[in-house]
Amino acid sequence: MLGEYPISGRRAADISASVERAVGAGALRPGQPLPPMRELAERLGVNPNTVAAAYRTLRERGVIETAGRRGSRVRPAPATTGRDHIRVDVPEGVRDVASGDPDPALLPPLAGAFAAAAVEGDRAPVLYGADPLDPELARITRAGFDADGVPDGPLAVVSGALDGVERVLAAHLKPGDTVAVEDPGWGRTLDLVPALGLRTVPVGVDDEGPRPDDVRRALEAGARALIVTDRAQNPTGAAVSGPRARALRSLLRAHPEVLLIEDDHGHGIVDVPLHPLAGTTRHWAFVRSAAKAYGPDLRLALLTGDDVTVDRVRGRQRLGPGWVSRLMQRALVRLWTDGAVDTGEVAAAYGRRRDALIGALDRHGVAAHGRSGMNVWVPVPDETGAVARLLHAGWAVAPGARFRMSAPPGIRVTVSTLTARETEILAGAIASALGPAPRRGYV
Numbered sequence: 001m002l003g004e005y006p007i008s009g010r011r012a013a014d015i016s017a018s019v020e021r022a023v024g025a026g027a028l029r030p031g032q033p034l035p036p037m038r039e040l041a042e043r044l045g046v047n048p049n050t051v052a053a054a055y056r057t058l059r060e061r062g063v064i065e066t067a068g069r070r071g072s073r074v075r076p077a078p079a080t081t082g083r084d085h086i087r088v089d090v091p092e093g094v095r096d097v098a099s100g101d102p103d104p105a106l107l108p109p110l111a112g113a114f115a116a117a118a119v120e121g122d123r124a125p126v127l128y129g130a131d132p133l134d135p136e137l138a139r140i141t142r143a144g145f146d147a148d149g150v151p152d153g154p155l156a157v158v159s160g161a162l163d164g165v166e167r168v169l170a171a172h173l174k175p176g177d178t179v180a181v182e183d184p185g186w187g188r189t190l191d192l193v194p195a196l197g198l199r200t201v202p203v204g205v206d207d208e209g210p211r212p213d214d215v216r217r218a219l220e221a222g223a224r225a226l227i228v229t230d231r232a233q234n235p236t237g238a239a240v241s242g243p244r245a246r247a248l249r250s251l252l253r254a255h256p257e258v259l260l261i262e263d264d265h266g267h268g269i270v271d272v273p274l275h276p277l278a279g280t281t282r283h284w285a286f287v288r289s290a291a292k293a294y295g296p297d298l299r300l301a302l303l304t305g306d307d308v309t310v311d312r313v314r315g316r317q318r319l320g321p322g323w324v325s326r327l328m329q330r331a332l333v334r335l336w337t338d339g340a341v342d343t344g345e346v347a348a349a350y351g352r353r354r355d356a357l358i359g360a361l362d363r364h365g366v367a368a369h370g371r372s373g374m375n376v377w378v379p380v381p382d383e384t385g386a387v388a389r390l391l392h393a394g395w396a397v398a399p400g401a402r403f404r405m406s407a408p409p410g411i412r413v414t415v416s417t418l419t420a421r422e423t424e425i426l427a428g429a430i431a432s433a434l435g436p437a438p439r440r441g442y443v
Contacts, residue, residue, distance in 0.1 A: 007019060007022075007034075007035070007040060007043075007044070008044070009044065009054070010044065010045075010046055010050075011050065012050050012051075012053035012054040012057065013054075013057070015040075015044070015046075015050070015051060015054035016054040016055075016057040016058050016063075019034070019054070019058055019063065019064070020058065020063050023063055023074055028074050029074065030074050030075065030076045031073055031074060031076060032073060032074045033071055033072070033073045034055070034064060034071065034072045034073060034074070036071055037051040037052050037055060038051075055072055058072075059072075059175065059176060063075060065176065075175075075197070087398070087399070087402065088387060088391060088396045088397070088398070088399065090396040091391075093394070094391060094394050094395065094396050095394055095395050095396065095422070095426075096396045097395060097396065097397055097413050097414050097415070097418065097426065098396045098397050098398040098412070098413075098414060099414055100234065100374075100375065100398070100412075100414050101296065101414065101416060102269065102292055102293075102295075102296070102374060102416050103349070103350075103374075103416040103417050104417075105417075106341075106346050106349060106416075107293075107294065107295045107341075108294060108295075108335060108340035108341050109340075110294075110295065110298070110331065110335075112334075112338075113331040113332075113334040113335045113338070113340065114327070114331045116330075116331075116334045117327050117328075117330035117331040117333075117334060118327065120330055121326070121327050121330070126326040126327075128322075130323075130326070132156075132157065132314070132317070132318075132322070132323035132324070132326075133155055133156065133157055133329070134157075134326055134329040134330055134333060136330075136333045136337075137157070137302075137329045137330075137332060137333050138155050140333065140336055140337070141155060141288075141302045141304075142155065144288075145286070145288075145304060148274045148276065149274065149275075149276055150274075150276050150278050150286050150304060151276075151278050151279035151304075153304040153305050153306060153307070153310060154304065154305075154307060154310040154311070155302060155303065155304050155310070156302075156303045156304075156310050156313050156314050156317070157300060157301070157302060157303070157323070157324040157329060158287070158300075158301050158302075158303050158313070158317070158324065159299045159300065159301070159321070159324055160289060160291060160299045160300065160301050161263050161264075161265040161287045161288075161289040161291070161301045162186075162188055162189065162192065163299075163301065164285065164287035164301050164303045164313075165189065165192065165227065165261055165263060165287060166192055166196070167303075167313045167316060167317065168259070168261050168285040168287075168303075168305070168309060168313060169192075169193070169196055169198065169225060169259075169261070170196060170316065171309060171312035171313055171316065172224075172225070172259045172283060172309065172312070173196070173198055173224055173225060173259065174197075175196070175197030175198065176197065176198070176199065177198050177199065177224040177225070178198070178199045178200070178201050178218075178221070178222060178223045178224055178225075179193045179198050179199065179200055179201070179223065179224065179225045179226075179227065180200075180201050180202075180203050180215065180218035180219070180223040180225065180226040180227070181193060181200050181201070181202065181203065181227050181405075182202075182203055182205045182210055182227070182228070182229060182233065183202030183203060183204060183205065183404055183405045183406060183407045184205060184235055184236055184377065184400065184403040184404040184407045184410065185205070185227075185229070185233070185234075185235075185403060185404075186229070186233075186234045186235075186263075186403065187402040187403050189227060189263075190403070190405065200405065201218045201221065201223055202214075202405045202406050202407070203215055203218055203226075204407065205233065205236055205238050205407075206238065207236075207237075207238055207239075207369055207371045208238065208239070208240065208241040208243070208244040208371075209228065209229075209230075209233070209238050209239065209240035209241065209244045209245075209248070210226075210228055210240075210244075210248065212244070212247045212248060212251060215248060215251055216251055219251060219252075219254075219255045219258060223258065224257075224258065224259060225258060225259035225260070225261065226252070226258055226259070226260055226261070227261045227262075227263065228240065228248070228260070228261070228262050228263070228277060229262075229263045229264075229265070229266075230262050230263065230264045230266075230274055230275070230276065231264060231266045231267075231270045231272055231274065231372045231373070232265065232266025232269060232270050232292070232372045232373025232374070232375075233372075233373070234265075234373065234375060234403070234412075235375050235377050235398070235400070235402075235403045235410075235412035236369050236370070236375075236377040237354065237369055237370035237371050237372050237373045237375055237376065237377060238369070238371055238372070239270070239272045239371045239372040240275050240277075241275065242273075242275050244275070245275035245276070245277060248277055248280075249277055249280045252277060252280040252281050253280055253281075255281070256280075256281050256282050257281070257282060257283075258281050259281070259283045259284070259285075259309075260277060260278065260280065260281045260283070260284040260285070261284070261285050261287070262276060262277060262278055262284075262285070262286045262287065263287055263289075264286065264287065264288045264289070265287075265288075265289040265291065265292060265301075266292055266372060266373050267288045267289065267290075267292070267293065268290070268292060268293025268294070268341060268343045268346065268347075269292045269293050269343070269346050269347055269350055269373065269374065270347050270372045270373060271344070271347035271348060271350075271351050271372065272371065272372050278304075278305075282306065283305070283306050283308060283309050284305050284306055284309065285303055285304070285305035285306075285309050285310075285313075286303070286304050286305060287301050287302070287303045288301060288302045288303075289301040290302075290332055292374075293341050293343060293346060294332065294335055294340070294341060298328065298331075298332065299324075299328075300324060300328055300329065300332055350373065350374045350415065350416065351372075353374075353415040353416070353418050353423070354370040354373075354374070354375075354376055354415050356415075356418075356420060356423045357370070357376050357413065357415050357418065357423050357426065357427060358370055358376060360423050360424055360426075360427035360428075361376075361378065361427045361430060361431070363427070364427055364428065364430070364431035365431065366378065366427070366430060366431050366434060367379060370415070374414055374415055374416040375412050375413065375414050375415065376412070376413045376415055377400075377410050377411075377412055377413075378410055378411050378412075378413060378430060379408060379409070379410045380400070380409050380410055380411055380434055381409070381434070382409070383399055383400050383401060383409035383410065383411065384399070385433075386411055386430075386433045386434060387399050387411060389432070389433035390411075390429055390430065390433045393429045393432070393433065394429075395426055395429055395430075397411045397412065397413050398411065398412040398413075398414070399411065400412065411430075413426070413430075
């Protein structure tokens with residue numbers, strides 16, 4: 001008996017199922033301890049090895065966790081959307097620079113591309129059992145990867161960069177494994193990892209990407225995976241430089257069993273070269289998204305990796321959605337081949353807006369960061385106070401708590417639609433909201 005809930009079963013599978021049903025029904029609450037294995041074995045009249053096997057199954061499924069002599073307990077509920085609640089409600093009349101959205105004026109019209117894809121689909125319908133990857137999309141993608149130095153590997157199409165990251169993590173890791181993640185980093189990734197039953201270890205970030213010393217500590221402590229944003233890192237705008245890539249590759253070569261995942265979600269909106277780490281470890285994946293340059297609703301990303309990783313992703317995908325719509329794939333092909341987006345001009349436009357805000361803040365004595373992408377990260381001494389004062393001044397910025405674990409506080413400003421006039425006003429408002437303060441780094 002555990003509280004008022006009886007754990008039942010004579011076989012390991014029955015015992016683990018009994019506990020899992022109780023957790024799902026709320027009869028066993030997050031953090032609630034389970035009986036010691038020998039004690040439960042006596043109650044159920046079974047061998048302690050049977051209970052040990054049941055607990056092992058529950059750990060592997062992410063239902064419980066074990067902390068040495070403190071025993072086993074129900075895992076805390078995963079924070080699947082916790083960071084989404086750390087946001088600012090934007091009242092009417094307040095300028096929203098918190099959204100993280102691209103500039104709609106820089107996105108291409110989609111009607112023509114989808115119409116052409118639909119005509120092709122009418123002529124050659126995609127039926128069950130068809131190749132999940134459009135051949136022309138595969139050709140163009142492979143050429144792009146080759147040009148950027150991404151190693152050769154099989155291709156898969158996934159529903160956005162985060163979908164690819166999730167599928168790769170699930171393909172290799174088991175609940176309880178540790179994943180090294182950027183801090184500050186993309187809030188959805190920080191939520192996704194614990195939602196999969198995995199543990200996070202923070203890795204500090206500077207303008208050139210993940211800090212080597214932090215990566216080394218995480219790998220030496222047993223991290224099973226490392227997630228790196230190559231460019232347009234959200235929220236800091238960091239981009240992995242050539243020297244930093246060489247340092248990280250050297251570290252990864254000493255840990256060949258680590259799963260490496262690279263997120264190139266900023267492809268098409270960046271004006272810095274790619275320095276991929278892919279291929280340094282035995283298992284790796286490189287994910288390139290179309291969302292930022294062609295529209296957030298174009299839920300499509302291209303993934304490559306080692307043979308085992310991509311095969312596992314494809315296999316699991318077949319058991320779920322089956323494939324990403326070939327209609328959408330053909331539309332992206334049309335957008336690419338028609339040159340619907342001048343990626344150089346888009347990258348330059350975001351670059352001018354970032355530089356303008358960083359320069360204006362510097363004139364006010366405020367340090368800020370934004371090497372690539374559409375966001376600027378501003379370290380602040382009092383995050384809550386800064387957000388509140390800026391809201392009162394008519395500006396909604398994103399609280400840094402959405403993007404960090406142990407990193408110092410900051411705010412994220414999305415510059416994608418900022419005008420030159422607004423930039424000067426916003427910089428003054430930020431300086432006023434911070435008050436006199438020393439310059440700070442964000443790592």
